[in-house]
Amino acid sequence: MRSPSKRRHRKLTKPRRFLRPPEPEPQPQPVRERRVPVPRLRHFPDQGHQTEDYSDLVDASEFPPPYPLKWIYERMERHLPPALLRAPRGKKLEYMQRILAGQAPSPEDFARMERCIQYRRRICSSYKPLHPQLYKMDPRAFFLPSFLRAIRGNTIESFSAIIQEPTPKVYTFPMLRPAFCKMLMNEVENFQNWACREKQEINDPNSLDKPARGTTISDIGMKGMLDDLMRQFISPISKVLFPEFGGGCLDSQNSFVVPYGGDDDGLSFGEDDNGMRMHVDDSDITLNVCLGKEFADGEIYFVGRRCRNHVNSVPEREETFIYSHVVGQALLYHGRHRHYVCPTSGFRNNMIMRCKSSLFNEVIKCKVDFPDWCSECLREHNASRRNILEP
Incomplete structure (x- = not known):
């Protein structure tokens, strides 16, 4: 018969069981925003379209282009996609300003364009x-x-x-x-x-x-x-x-x-x-x-x-x-x-x-x-x- 001291020792040295910590709940993944294609300008203008009045726009840039903004927006509006032609003036203006912000020519390009226009006018x-x-x-x-x-x-x-x-x-x-x-x-x-x-x-x-x-x-x-x-x-x-x-x-x-x-x-x-x-x-x-x-x-x-x-x-x-x-x-x-x-x-x-x-x-x-x-x-x-x- 085993002595009680040994049993007590065995009982005291018995390995303890540790509980696993709870797993964290998965974080919700952000929903990927669907990219909506931006309608492009048309290649050939709609000559019969009646454009908006952009006379109130003033160019405040350091190097103003050789053409007034009224002239630019009126001609660009005729190239808008058909869905935008019937949109309010503010929406059309915002769309055209986005295009000009990314594709506006440099002052050197504007100067070159102006020289070319003057050259053609002089010849004609x-x-x-x-x-x-x-x-x-x-x-x-x-x-x-x-x-x-x-x-x-x-x-x-x-x-x-x-x-x-x-x-x-x-x-x-x-x-x-x-x-x-x-x-x-x-x-x-x-x-x-x-x-x-x-x-x-x-x-x-x-x-x-x-x-x-x-x-x-x-x-x-x-x-x-x-x-x-x-x-x-x-x-x-x-x-x-x-x-x-x-x-x-x-x-x-x-x-x-x-x-x-x-x-x-x-x-x-x-x-x-x-x-x-x-x-x-x-x-x-x-x-x-x-x-x-x-x-x-x-x-x-x-x-x-x-x-x-x-x-x-x-x-x-x-x-x-x-x-x-x-x-x-x-x-x-x-x-x-x-x-x-x-x-x-x-x-x-x-x-x-x-x-x-x-x-x-x-x-x-x-x-x-x-x-x-x-x-x-x-x-x-x-x-x-x-x-x-x-x-």
Whole structure:
């Protein structure tokens, strides 16, 4: 029989049981606020809309813009989405102020815009056109019948009847009548002679040209006709051929005529001057049409599309394409498609229209469904994956 002292000792040394502390109640997670998409401004204004009166607004900023706020808001209101056009004035004003707060140009940009406006006003008030019929859209006088039939059809089949794709995403098709090409060249030459007599400086349309040889025809009173050309004729084709690059929502253009080879205003350009080194255009979609005169050579070499990080990378042999100019025949390609121009023998004029889509460029900034990738990026990505997977 065991002694009681040992039992007492065993009882005293028996391990105690500790209760677990109560688990804290889960904290309620905050409800994620659903992001409501903000309606965007329309590309083309509602000209028949009666705008509100914004005369009571005063610009109190340190650098006031060259235009009164009344002028800005009245024109912006015509671009509002249809749902906002019928909203109260305060709601429309708040929406437009939000846009201006994030996208207001800098004072330098305002000054540049003002200089451009004054430059156009000075030319339009002083220069007398040689061919006034060029300043208003006349499809039958400007375009070939085959091009007009394709536009009226506005289908893939009608476009395929005239458009060829000699290399991926570079398209060619007959477009302009020879008479129109000749009139446009004569108009540009007449403007240059007038500018020389009046000692009027001509804005340089292309910073790659040294010295400046081109003429921005948007600045000499043709902007309305060129806007119609973009909206009614280039945009329908681009919507089918370049839907991934904003081809269906083009809303701005910069058009100019640039000469290659020969003598220009008494200046002789050698073989190294009348070509153009490899570059990309400041555009989403570029239209390039040969206007003519007597020339040889001057081919365009397309060397593939690249993103901004690989624009100077070495082109692959299979993506190089050489195009020889034909008078009145158009080239249509993506602005990021790298190309360069060979020296021209003789004299050649080309009309170049650089089109942009503000909606597409806004999406590009947000990187939504449009990552800035190219074939070089894909090649580097696949190489990095192989290095990771290899033991």
